[in-house]
Amino acid sequence: MFGHRPFALLWGNTITFALSQSIQMFTFAWLAIDIAGDEGVALWSGFTVGSGTVVGLVIAALGLPVLLFGLYAGILTDRLDRRVLLFGTQLVGIALAAGAATLVAMGTLNIWGIFGLAFVLGCTTAFGMPVRQAIVPSLVSPERVLNAVTLMNVSAQVAQAGAAVSGIVIEFGGIESAFAAQAILLTLGLLVLIPIRVPNVRTTTQRRIREDLREGLSFVIHHPGIRTLMIVLLATALSMAGTFQALLPKIAVEEWEAGAFRASMLFTIMLVGTLVTSVVLASFRRVDRAGFYFLCTLVAGGVLNVALGLSPWYSVALVIMFITGFNAGIFINLNMALVQAHTPNAIMGRVMSIYQMCMAGAMPIGALVAGPMADVVGAPYWFAIGGALLFLLGVVVIATQPALRRMSSAPDPAGTAAAVAAGS
Secondary structure (H helix, E strand, O other): OOOOHHHHHHHHHHHHHHHHHHHHHHHHHHHHHHHHOOOOEEEEOOEEEOHHHHHHHHHHHHHHHHHHHHHHHHHHHHHOOHHHHHHHHHHHHHHHHHHHHHHHHHOOOOHHHHHHHHHHHHHHHHHHHHHHHHHHHHHOOHHHHHHHHHHHHHHHHHHHHHHHHHHHHHHHHOHHHHHHHHHHHHHHHHHHHOOOOOOOOOOOOOOOHHHHHHHHHHHHHHOHHHHHHHHHHHHHHHHHHHHHHHHHHHHHHHOOOOOHHHHHHHHHHHHHHHHHHHHHHOOOOOOOOHHHHHHHHHHHHHHHHHHHHOOOOHHHHHHHHHHHHHHHHHHHHHHHHHHHHOOOHHHHHHHHHHHHHHHHHOHHHHHHHHHHHHHHHOHHHHHHHHHHHHHHHHHHHHHHOHHHHHOOOOOOHHHHHHHHHHHO
16 A cells, blocks of 8 residues: 555655644643633633533534534535645644644633634644545545555554643643644645645536535435444544543543643553554455444443543553553444445545534534533543443444445445435
């Protein structure tokens, strides 16, 4: 795979982009915890919220642009030159990260400034992620989609070490240094992009945005496996993803007395487990009944989340996070491969934007719920409740959705053509 230069360049760029996103997520969460302290934050006169709510609101601001603009980002991905769109989002991200470092260093950011900064940085993810994901199938042959997706996910998973990088940088250089590190990484990634050439998949037919949007939605709705997969991803983001990002640093601080570095190591040890399964999956060209195995990881993930939320010791949490990473490696790679392998390249941008909305777009809603609930019932207990809901979801879908259970990681031209015909 790395012998194909365009794919290798995109892979290198994805490492730097995902690493910067990992740094950004942890840094914003730590910034929210720092500004809230023990007393909470007054959003306006007479209305003060606790640290859990503050973290939830900040994480929600980061993810909200995906929910608001995700579908339009997919349309742009299928309409515009994907290389130009990739460059543009990267340049804007560099400018915003550098600006964030400056504002934090000057001490001029209040809570509303943090919300606004998180939102505009989230916009670069909303428009940058669909185009990166849509490019992959156009750079490789159909039978290598699983290999390519897995390797792309490996780069993103390696980049989850950004949490540890952020923790170390914050310990020694402050929060502003973590934002500066993000800007540097994005600049390096931009340099990697310069030689890349992306195949043109744009159609010469001029249509209304509404028609493009309807075509992408119709494909998802009329493909039984992908439709169910999107619903599962949406429910997972609501019950687990937002809760995970918003509450794990808070639990680490309050329950296990961890500092920035020890809290970030929870994400790093999860990365190690994820890489183990990703490296193994990268050697497979096809996984039959990939949908069934994907759903099994959903059930296992629910159990692990309950155990993590109720863990009384940091050392036990590290072990659980490693196993969670091992399970997540299968979950992440199979869910992306299932969507990309069964989607025509001409509408890949729109379908991937729907995918992104279901995962990253629903995350802010989950975080908005998780933050206040953590202040009410306690972060560990709400974390465990989210895991229990995830477990029940997996059991129900395994029992009721045969189309998803049967889906393979390899393309199915006949099934894809039928779904497109049904949606047109």
